Amino acid sequence: MSASTLDAKRPKLDNEGAAASSSSAGIVTHSGTFHADEALAVNLLRTLPQFKPLSLTRTRDPELISQGAIVVDVGAEYDQSRNRFDHHQRGFEEVFDQKHKTKLSSAGLVWKHYGQAILSQHLSLPLEDARVTLLWNKLYDDFIEAIDGIDNGIPQYPSSATSAYKNKTDLSSRVGYLNPSWNQTATSQEMDVRFERASSMAGGEFFDRVDYTFSAWLPAREIVERAMSRRAELSGDAQGRVLVFDEFASWKDHLFTLEAEQAADASGKGHTPAERILYVVYPDEAGKWRIQAVPETADSFVSRKALPEAWRGVRDAQLDELTGIPGGIFVHASGFIGGHQTREGALKMTQKALEF
Structure with missing residues (x-):
């Protein structure tokens, strides 16, 4: 210029x-x-x-x-x-x-x-x-x-918290760097x-x-909201503890937000809040189906109800033998996620997992 x-x-x-x-x-x-x-x-x-x-x-x-x-x-x-x-x-x-x-x-x-x-x-x-x-x-x-x-x-954190690292890449810092340095002059x-x-x-x-x-x-919020409103119908679990998506959506942030909103709304109307969602079933990019345990919080590695301990770290035919549901693919060693060849099989796995 x-x-x-x-x-x-x-x-x-x-x-x-x-x-x-x-x-x-x-x-x-x-x-x-x-x-x-x-x-x-x-x-x-x-x-x-x-x-x-x-x-x-x-x-x-x-x-x-x-x-x-x-x-x-x-x-x-x-x-x-x-x-x-x-x-x-x-x-x-x-x-x-x-x-x-x-x-x-x-x-x-x-x-x-x-x-x-x-x-x-x-x-x-x-x-x-x-x-x-x-x-x-x-x-x-x-x-x-x-x-x-x-x-x-x-402060973003209580004074007792010690930061593990510096963060000087936020927007406020980057704007600050556009000012002249201490040993520069500018008209x-x-x-x-x-x-x-x-x-x-x-x-x-x-x-x-x-x-x-x-x-x-x-759009992801709208997909999650629709699925939550039909969760008993789509999953077959009368208590609504399983959320089912027929298309993948980024669901985690929305699930916790919508649960909190719905609980507040139910409390305000004198209703009993709905059961917490324990599992989410959705298709993966390969056309297979995933069962994911909902974490305690959006950032937590601890699940509300992990998949059964006996299934963890087990794959394919050995998993089928344990679950009695043909078509199993895997269950992660921590129990936070598993896979099945079909939607029906994934839902059956959640139904069995809820019994443990």
């Missing part, structure tokens, strides 16, 4: 703003060293029609800040009605909702107030579509809350160019995550 192109595209500089009008201030954030929260916040705002045409002003000048159409991460003021979204002022304790404890940064504030509109715009979905609200919450949990926590200096113009790189990187990664969540995570 040529110097003239950069000059034409660069935002207004601090020293150019003395005579700036209200409209020229546009989106305002602070000058100097930048961070992931305002880099992402600015990129998010630029996806909305009302903010997309606005210029960006990076400044700490109170007069220019007062002229901003929307101000993020500077100004010591949080007032949604006036589009003021700073989090540094004394007494600020805003969180995303009552289920969260992490104090918001400018990224979290923009997502809290504009996230649903941003998703509606990006995915071409009606604002009232239930998927918009679902993804708004999901993407806060999976992406933005970490940026809020890091920017506000909130305000160069800082603005660096900020634009950081904002573009943060927004690019975020919207990649949006697209993945919409096109992969959400």
Whole structure:
């Protein structure tokens, strides 16, 4: 990119703003060293029609800040009605909702107030579509809350925990590396160019995550939700302890989330929660069938009910002899997974396993 192109595209500089009008201030954030929260916040705002045409002003000048159409991460003021979204002022304790404890940064504030509109715009979905609200919450949990926590200096782990390794590859670190090092100097113009790189990187990664969540995570949730609603019918287990998929879907994360949601819903209505799911049956890439024991938690290696100990580490004809079900392929030595040639055989293996 040529110097003239950069000059034409660069935002207004601090020293150019003395005579700036209200409209020229546009989106305002602070000058100097930048961070992931305002880099992402600015990129998010630029996806909305009302903010997309606005210029960006990076400044700490109170007069220019007062002229901003929307101000993020500077100004010591949080007032949604006036589009003021700073989090540094004394007494600020805003969180995303009552289920969260992490104090918001400018990224979290923009997502809290504009996230649903941003998703509606990006995915071409009606604002009232239930998927918009679902993804708004999901993407806060999976992406933005970490940026809020890091920017506000909130430890991810209790102080008693000792990290086994360093992690300097997260988005906040990568944005930080785009600032000049301690022994470099940079003009305000160069800082603005660096900020634009950081904002573009943060927004690019975020919207990649949006697209993945919409096109992969959400369809998987819908498949798991349908299978859970028919689990007694599809598995033949009247207590609903076996989940059956006729197509593979990434199920683990969704199973635990949906179980928790359904248990909360049942409790609220005075109902007894459904039996926990112990096994999942699904086709593999070779057209065979797998039986997987559900772990205690999504990250656990301990199963709620592992396949029977006598079957573990056994294969083929020897497995058939133990189970009495022809067509067995294997059972892992830990009992967390097994295989069968057919759907019917896999279901029979789960029925026998439930008896142990």
